Structure formats: C-alpha cells, structure tokens
Amino acid sequence: MIALAAAVLGLVIGSFLNVVIYRVPRRHSVVWPASHCPECGEPITPRDNIPLVSYLLLRGRCRKCGERISPRYPLIEALTAILFGAAGYQFGLSVGLLSALVLIATLICLAVIDLEHGLLPNVIVGPCAAVGFVLSVIGDPAGWWVYIVSALAVGGGLLALALSYPAGMGMGDVKMGGMLGAFLGPYGALAVFIGALCGALVGGLLLLSGKIRRRSALPFGVFMALGGVVSLFEGPEIVALYLRLVGV
Numbered sequence: 615m616i617a618l619a620a621a622v623l624g625l626v627i628g629s630f631l632n633v634v635i636y637r638v639p640r641r642h643s644v645v646w647p648a649s650h651c652p653e654c655g656e657p658i659t660p661r662d663n664i665p666l667v668s669y670l671l672l673r674g675r676c677r678k679c680g681e682r683i684s685p686r687y688p689l690i691e692a693l694t695a696i697l698f699g700a701a702g703y704q705f706g707l708s709v710g711l712l713s714a715l716v717l718i719a720t721l722i723c724l725a726v727i728d729l730e731h732g733l734l735p736n737v738i739v740g741p742c743a744a745v746g747f748v749l750s751v752i753g754d755p756a757g758w759w760v761y762i763v764s765a766l767a768v769g770g771g772l773l774a775l776a777l778s779y780p781a782g783m784g785m786g787d788v789k790m791g792g793m794l795g796a797f798l799g800p801y802g803a804l805a806v807f808i809g810a811l812c813g814a815l816v817g818g819l820l821l822l823s824g825k826i827r828r829r830s831a832l833p834f835g836v837f838m839a840l841g842g843v844v845s846l847f848e849g850p851e852i853v854a855l856y857l858r859l860v861g862v
C-alpha cells in the first residue's frame with residue numbers, strides 16, 4: 615500500500631521535477647507562469663497535465679501546434695514513480711522514507727541538469743543538503759555528528775581531487791558530494807566511489823569507441839546520482855558483502 619501510494623506521489627513529483635529541470639538552469643521561476651508548450655507558448659490545461667496519461671493520450675504531441683513533446687517528460691515521471699515506489703516498499707512509513715524521497719527527487723534533477731547543461735545548481739544542492747541533514751538528524755538524533763563529519767569528509771575528499779585535477783571535477787561536484795554525506799552519512803562516500811567506478815567504466819568505453827576525446831567531458835554528477843541511489847537502497851548490503859569478501 616505504501617509502495618503504491620509512494621509511486622503515485624512519484625508521478626506527481628516527477629511532473630514537478632520536469633519543471634525544475636527545464637526552468638532552474640534557465641533561471642526561470644519554478645512557480646510562475648504555469649506550464650506551457652515550449653514551441654507555441656500555449657498554456658497546458660490541467661487535463662493535458664496528468665503525468666504519463668496525458669502524454670500517451672496526446673501521443674506525445676502538443677494539442678495546439680502538434681509539435682513533438684520530448685519523451686524525457688514521461689520518462690522522468692515514470693523513473694520517479696518507480697524509485698519512489700521502491701523506497702516506499704523498502705523504508706515503510708518513516709522519517710527514512712521522507713529522506714529517501716527527497717534524495718531521489720534531488721538526484722534525478724541534478725543528474726538530468728548535469729547531463730544537459732554540465733552544471734549542478736547551488737539553488738538545488740544547498741537547500742536539499744540542509745533538508746537532508748535535518749531529516750538525517752530527526753531519524754538518528756544520537757548520530758547527528760556522523761552526518762556533519764560525512765558531509766565534510768566526502769566534500770573535502772572531492773575538493774582535494776578538484777584542486778589537484780581541476781579539469782576533471784568542479785565545485786558543483788564537491789557540494790553534491792557533501793550533500794550525499796548529509797543524507798547518507800558514511801554511505802555518501804560509497805555513493806561517490808560507485809559513481810567514480812561507473813564513470814571510469816562508461817568513460818573508458820566512450821573513449822575506446824571514439825565518442826569522446828577526454829574522460830573529463832563526462833558529467834560526474836550523473837554518476838554520483840546513480841551511486842547515490844544505489845547506496846540509498848543497497849549501501850549496507852554492499853558494505854557487508856565487501857567486508858565478507860575481504861574476510862573481516
């Protein structure tokens with residue numbers, strides 16, 4: 615039941631994330647004006663603004679001008695719904711679930727914006743890191759310091775990398791790393807590690823196939839977001855598996 619409710623909530627939030635993803639990098643307000651067709655400017659009526667359903671009914675075209683609507687919109691709504699549903703299933707009704715939902719929504723926004731624009735906006739990372747920290751402390755009051763130490767350690771580690779290798783990493787990556795620490799505690803470091811592994815793998819493949827010239831052309835935020843989602847759901851299992859493998 616909670617998983618289903620979370621998935622439906624995910625459709626609605628996913629629809630809002632589309633607005634954030636489109637408008638924040640362009641410095642438009644996310645609340646005003648109401649959604650409109652980017653091609654003809656026609657406002658989108660409530661009946662055409664139902665997540666997933668409207669896209670299917672309209673067959674992916676604007677009702678007014680017939681211009682194709684990017685499949686990115688329904689894909690982000692579906693992805694948000696799936697991850698929200700999975701979080702509802704895993705965490706149940708708890709502060710941990712609220713934290714998980716905020717983190718998932720934030721990571722989807724950051725990943726798509728980084729992929730498209732190569733930036734991780736402070737107006738998203740900053741407030742979300744603060745919310746993440748507050749939720750972490752509410753869920754685990756005795757361990758409040760763990761989240762501060764984790765945010766500083768993960769952010770600091772990335773800062774050292776960014777300073778020694780400026781071409782490969784930006785300050786946005788550093789702040790996003792700190793945000794992951796605020797949400798996930800020590801598993802924030804695992805998120806960055808998984809992100810780096812995936813980034814190296816994908817980067818290597820793209821280099822070999824000649825699709826990119828330099829590995830630094832890859833947006834690291836996308837891979838950190840992937841690592842963040844994996845760590846959120848499987849962090850303790852991955853660490854336990856690793857410890858068993860090394861025989862601790």
Ligand SMILES: [Zn+2]
Binds near residue numbers: 655678681
């Ligand atoms: Zn239109």
